[in-house]
Amino acid sequence: MNSRTKILEAVARHRPPPRPHPGLPSFPAPGNDLAARFREAAAGVNATCLTGSLDTLGDVVRARYPGARVIAALEPDLLPGTQVIDATTAPAELATIDLLVCRGTLGVAESGAVWVRAAPAGHRAALFLAEHLLLLLPADRLVWNLHQAYDRLDVAAEDFGVFVAGPSKTADIAQALVIGAHGPRSVTVYLIPDTKISF
């Protein structure tokens, strides 16, 4: 008998009597200013939250990242003049990205997390190798908690997707917080109140 059969038989034999799934209540937002709550939560996870329009995005990037030489986007229409990343981009090249600009699909106000899909033609590793991350998020794409996030998202349709909550970090050395563990050293969420681009 192979291990699969052996394991499944043992589990079936030993499992406890059936218990029902409890179902999930909805936990509504405690207030309606989701953007304010999101900004607060983003600060709590060491991210910055800015509000602005797509027209001023170029100025914001120049002002915030004056030293950035390699600016890349996962999708070409986000920020004209940036390097576009696709599945064929060499990883060594991804590791030189100073700033990566990409779309967020949804923001979670309770935790400051943003759902980012792997662009179908993009390279999943870019999100983690870039020095800095700029996530664009339409302001109407905020939900209060993760329950609502999973309601709104079609996670299984994505080959890969990730909630990003701030820059990579560690406290493995003497419990001291260090921002910028192996991945991005900063995350900025750019909230766009009225958006003409489809996300």
Add this chain to the structure above:
Amino acid sequence: MNRLLHTLPVIDHPAAAARFLHDADRATWHDASLWQVRRKRDRAAAMVEEWEELRALASAIKEHTLSHLDTYLEAFERHATANGIQVHWAADAAEHNRIVLDLLRRHGARRVVKSKSMLTEECGLNPFLEAHGIEVVDTDLGERIVQLANDAPSHIVMPAIHYRQEEIGALFHAKMGTEAGADEPAYLAAAARRDLRRRFLEADAAITGVNFAVAETGGFVVCTNEGNADLGAHLAPLHIACMGLEKVIPRLDDLGVFLRLLARSATGQPITVYTSHFHRPPPGRALHVVLVDNGRSAQLARPAYRASLKCIRCGACMNTCPVYRRSGGHSYGAPVPGPIGSILMPGADPVRYASLPFASTLCGSCSDVCPVQIDIHDQLYAWRQDVTRAGGVSRAKRWFMQMAGWLLAHPRRYRVAGAALRRLLRHLPRRLLYARPNTWGRARELPPVPPQTFRDWYRTHRPAPEHPADMP
């Protein structure tokens, strides 16, 4: 039970804890560090109005899952396979290690980057792969520190919690050429970052753990703060994810419940920095999941202990445990230490791990903070009886317990013995009173002898009952 295990030494938790406490400064610091994490957890939990409701939901979802575990495992396999993920089944640690080695060989992989997985620790994967010529690099910073020091993790969330920064500075100086004497955490983390990013780019394969596997979609979720699981998985041509059977949950929607609890319970963060959802491999890459039993189905067969399989490995029970904080993770001699380890490990070997259920004050704090409401302290109490029956407790202790049982079962004997003991305690010289057999007195003063027993007090303050024999 696997007889082979008995070639392994019996874990003596009290002796190992005594060695840890020998360095009083370190023990105090360790205690304080963990208590700080516990307080962060309290603050994070207090911010969620429905915290207790979430715990109850998480517990109920896990209990539902365990009661249909075979169905959910098959559903996960079916959907994962449809997604282009290859699923493997391992009955025990040895088979898990063989499957992983086989996959690595088939892909010609020699350099492996591994993110944190307590399951691979449990299976002893690293030494096994190294013995077969594979280079394994742990990429979680805490695990990397422990690996460079040729040591084992002492905590499941903070593997290097037992190291002080000057020790890590000296270690990195020796192994990575950082400045001698430099020990600022930011400087050391930057050195590790440089070294590990290079290794990520050169790796042939990535091994990760799994926090949640979703039966409904055939995908799985990995949570990290450093991004190391992603850097491994997205850069290497081969990704192997290893998981225990109990990691499966029914639906994507259930993730909301667990993810709101997990990081808050573990470190006090609202969510980990990265919560990565893997559903399909990128074009031209291979993604494998290894499902591991290794004693889990046996634990499922034990009604008193099956709830331990609800564990989501947050580590909250360790951070709050007064014994863990003052004895260090290594004193448990197990991949999963602390209260949860003390109820999981005796299931694997009740003789080898017999001292673990006694490494507790039974204060119940572990059960109070557990995000999935495992009755940890009740199980610790039950395991004490079971490991004793299994012969895992010394003859002296067994004899003493039998004596105590005999004494406590008879009111008259109890009273006579109590009176004798009170007289002895008042008049015996310290040298005799604190002699070797008095293990309790080794680190503590015995309580002062009361001038009057409660029973005497009660008799003088209450009318005598009609049936004196009923008196306690």
